[in-house]
Amino acid sequence: xxxxxxxxxxxxxxxxxxxxxxxxxxxxxxxxxxxxxxxxxxxxxxxxxxxxxxxxxxxxxxxxxxxxxxxxxxxxxxxxxxxxxxxxxxxxxxxxxxxxxxxxxxxxxxxxxxxxxxxxxxxxxxxxxxxxxxxxxxxxxxxxxx
Amino acid sequence: xxxxxxxxxxxxxxxxxxxxxxxxxxxxxxxxxxxxxxxxxxxxxxxxxxxxxxxxxxxxxxxxxxxxxxxxxxxxxxxxxxxxxxxxxxxxxxxxxxxxxxxxxxxxxxxxxxxxxxxxxxxxxxxxxxxxxxxxxxxxxxxxxx
DNA sequence: GGAAAATACTTGTTGATACAAGTATTTTTT
DNA sequence: AAAAAATACTTGTATCAACAAGTATTTTCC
Numbered sequence: 278x279x280x281x282x283x284x285x286x287x288x289x290x291x292x293x294x295x296x297x298x299x300x301x302x303x304x305x306x307x308x309x310x311x312x313x314x315x316x317x318x319x320x321x322x323x324x325x326x327x328x329x330x331x332x333x334x335x336x337x338x339x340x341x342x343x344x345x346x347x348x349x350x351x352x353x354x355x356x357x358x359x360x361x362x363x364x365x366x367x368x369x370x371x372x373x374x375x376x377x378x379x380x381x382x383x384x385x386x387x388x389x390x391x392x393x394x395x396x397x398x399x400x401x402x403x404x405x406x407x408x409x410x411x412x413x414x415x416x417x418x419x420x421x422x423x
Numbered sequence: 424x425x426x427x428x429x430x431x432x433x434x435x436x437x438x439x440x441x442x443x444x445x446x447x448x449x450x451x452x453x454x455x456x457x458x459x460x461x462x463x464x465x466x467x468x469x470x471x472x473x474x475x476x477x478x479x480x481x482x483x484x485x486x487x488x489x490x491x492x493x494x495x496x497x498x499x500x501x502x503x504x505x506x507x508x509x510x511x512x513x514x515x516x517x518x519x520x521x522x523x524x525x526x527x528x529x530x531x532x533x534x535x536x537x538x539x540x541x542x543x544x545x546x547x548x549x550x551x552x553x554x555x556x557x558x559x560x561x562x563x564x565x566x567x568x569x
Numbered sequence: 570g571g572a573a574a575a576t577a578c579t580t581g582t583t584g585a586t587a588c589a590a591g592t593a594t595t596t597t598t599t
Numbered sequence: 600a601a602a603a604a605a606t607a608c609t610t611g612t613a614t615c616a617a618c619a620a621g622t623a624t625t626t627t628c629c
């Protein structure tokens with residue numbers, strides 16, 4: 278009589294899934310409470326552009342580890358909200374360059390502060406050394422699965 | 424001249440997001456390679472039913488920390504694939520009880536083995552003590568954000 | 570120079586999430 | 600017993616994900 282030894286609640290996958298989902302929804306809530314209605318995915322794209330404005334969709338896809346189709350539609354939505362512009366490249370008309378709007382540049386620091394705040398909220402009551410270990414292990418998990 | 428000190432790649436949220444996404448897609452691939460085409464979310468539901476067959480949709484929603492609308496549609500999809508049955512409760516006609524089909528019961532151990540394998544793949548080259556710490560920190564993050 | 574391959578992006582489909590609103594049924598209240 | 604509240608579930612809408620297929624443009628190769 279062998280007992281089933283798999284328990285969803287105790288599994289690495291489930292814990293990662295829930296922690297990730299909660300972080301995203303908390304970030305979204307923090308944005309919303311400050312009148313920025315931004316999804317986590319949109320934030321990822323903006324954040325890349327804060328690092329370097331005027332990237333191609335392909336670069337954004339690679340850096341955010343997503344497929345181009347997803348980026349394409351994410352950018353459609355960011356454009357609808359006037360958060361970025363899509364500018365065809367002169368010398369290679371296959372390529373679009375994505376630029377932040379002035380409106381978005383103006384709120385960069387506010388958005389980053391909200392992202393940092395979210396991480397602080399998630400990290401409460403956690404020993405900094407153990408948090409360090411966790412970040413390292415998350416990197417290793419990523420390496421293992423890539 | 425204060426430099427921007429937020430970096431997406433180094434953030435807890437991003438690392439959690441990527442690790443979680445990779446685990447889910449690896450699980451999905453492992454299922455697919457063995458001719459089970461199951462999403463992670465569907466697996467979550469089945470896994471709850473393996474623990475206890477015949478739960479209400481509400482119970483499944485609470486246990487998987489999802490809203491009822493999501494569970495409702497997940498179950499629609501599981502029914503399409505003949506993986507579960509939806510049975511209205513006699514004495515309270517608001518309630519549906521969800522049961523595994525025989526087909527699904529027959530593959531429980533195989534599915535659980537694939538889930539365990541996925542976790543093992545993700546945990547390669549990780550010190551068990553550090554993995555323990557990570558699991559505990561993930562729980563704490565969840566507590567912090569709930 | 571022209572065919573073939575590669576590159577960048579878009580569109581379609583299916584499944585999932587979050588939120589809001591709706592229906593049906595049961596329980597509580599008066 | 601009827602009205603109001605609560606409960607369980609479904610449906611609608613918008614956004615995102617993963618995969619496949621399609622279009623346009625540029626590069627490579629003969």
